[in-house]
Amino acid sequence: MSAASVDPPLPYDRHQVTPGIVHLGVGAFQRAHLAVYVDDILRLDPSWGIIGASLRRPDTRAALVPQDCLYTLIVRDDTATNTRVIGALLDVLDATVQREELLAAMAHPRTRIITLTVTEKGYCHDPATGRLDPRHPDIQHDLANPHVPVSVPGLIVRALEMRRAAAAPPLAVLCCDNLPANGETTARVVTEFATMKDDDLANYIAREIAFPSTMVDRIVPATTEEDRALAQRVAGHLDAWPVVTEPFTQWVIEDRFPGGRPPWERAGAKLAADVKPYEMMKLRMLNGSHSTLAYLGYLAGYGHIAEAIANTSFHRLIYDFMTEEVMDTLPPGLGDLVLYRDLLLKRFANTALKHRTWQIAMDGSQKLPQRLLGTIRARLARGLPATRATLGVAAWLRYASGTDEHGKEIDVRDPLAKRLRVALSSTSPAVALDRALTMNEVFGADLPCNEAFRAELLKQFQLLWERGALETVRHLLKYGRQ
Structure with missing residues (x-):
């Protein structure tokens, strides 16, 4: 040309x-x-x-x-x-x-x-x-x-x-x-x-x-x-x-x-005059959903986002994540969030775009503080659960461990990949999480000290190791926060 x-x-x-x-x-x-x-x-x-x-x-x-x-x-x-x-x-x-x-x-x-x-x-x-x-x-x-x-x-x-x-x-x-x-x-x-x-x-x-x-x-x-x-x-x-x-x-x-x-x-x-409300909406609803779907989808064997969202359990999880956990953390005046949610789900399902879960999974240590941890902090501050958002974080840590659910090596692209691999190498999920949570550049000083967050993260992390991504999602959909 x-x-x-x-x-x-x-x-x-x-x-x-x-x-x-x-x-x-x-x-x-x-x-x-x-x-x-x-x-x-x-x-x-x-x-x-x-x-x-x-x-x-x-x-x-x-x-x-x-x-x-x-x-x-x-x-x-x-x-x-x-x-x-x-x-x-x-x-x-x-x-x-x-x-x-x-x-x-x-x-x-x-x-x-x-x-x-x-x-x-x-x-x-x-x-x-x-x-x-x-x-x-x-x-x-x-x-x-x-x-x-x-x-x-x-x-x-x-x-x-x-x-x-x-x-x-x-x-x-x-x-x-x-x-x-x-x-x-x-x-x-x-x-x-x-x-x-x-x-x-x-x-x-x-x-x-x-x-x-x-x-x-x-x-x-x-x-x-x-x-x-x-x-x-x-x-x-x-x-x-x-x-x-x-x-x-x-x-x-x-x-x-x-x-x-x-x-x-x-x-x-x-x-x-002020971009912050739009930015928060996009980071938490679109990017938070995208990252959660990417980590869980990759672990479950889906190569592309459209394939992952086509799974009814994953679709329901992302729908509930945006509806139940993200929307009420956003400032007023952003328009119809239900319409925005439905548009995002439609965009994720676009099979003409071959958007790889592995590509979105890159650099999670840099992305998650904006995409998921902000939602978690906002909900914890109000005494509310953040089960689905925490599952997204647990899925990132499971992915960053470097092996998938079949023991196959994952090509983890992340500035902290080596540190994460070492931290998550323990056979004890509790010890692995304790090590990972010392990374203040990701979790800050507050979240590692929050007992509700630690307990939920450990629960989801253990389930991912024991049952795999898809069964963990199905368990959450069936039993909720129990």
Whole structure:
């Protein structure tokens, strides 16, 4: 695929598009979400093209640059498949060998927004507190080598330092990851890292740079060979890096952009004064359900989310989890939560999306504090049970032990994988949990001391080992909290 072979043609002159955004972490989600919202407004304002950067691997650049960074967006559900070509991405840099080019692009005066989808672990923070982890090896590297940063906070701080030296105008750093108060969290880790280097730089960042919060929502599986074949069959052209997604998309953005922003509301985004309620709704209802279904589904032998939710016991569990445990922890004014629940269940059941349970199961130590532990804390504070949410945590620990229900090795991808494997290696479930609960970066200092939580977690963990995931769910559905 090349610029000359795009069919149908783009609805704007791509030669007129100039970069206004630098994006860290070009992956499937960014290309099916942020880049699409940008693509939708380029006919209105072509000054918002995107320069993307892969921070760890060269494969995205290797696939996209030979095809002029154009790629196919494939939108699928059980009734239809639609395609379009996205042209918003103008270049993809490989930060491992093009660090100086990336920093120069971030520091360039024409760059008015830096956006991020680097996953929860990319912020080098403690998920339980939202604070920068000064012991993180990438942070230690960047403090010792400030001009060749490898961490996300290090890259941003170095670029902002260069902007200050060049008297470049202020900009916004826009986090599009599933973090609680993601703008505040990003601001915290960036300014804390800057403070370790230079108080004046930290003050400049606090004074001049905006960190709006956002809520993003679209289910986007990782690209497969099957997707590449689909792109050729349906769209009629070769594409080394298409992206497949669902019809649903949502973006809520806090409207704070000192350097200006694209007219994203014209593409369907919602600009809001406060994103937190929407973020909490999505993290607890969608992401909490997704993670619970992923761990239980994987343990039960389901490779994809649609297969797992098709099991009537799993479907009922997730329905009850959202209805009985999550909804009453959410703030008022979010609209019809019953309708939102039913839409989520329908989205999970989309068989056209091959969303792997193993993919969603990655990085649980970074995800669960936002997705499940917030719900648990809210219910415990009111003296209410959190049985289903606690089962999701127990399923994560069972998964993180590293072997499935048939004794087969699990490829656990998690920053704490080795520590979890050691902690959970005891043949005594009680001892294993005692060890795991010492991980304050996951559970904080409060939950390990809560006897109700410990007792419920141990009960569910033991059942998972003794009966397996599916029978544990059936037991819960039959006996409830007994």
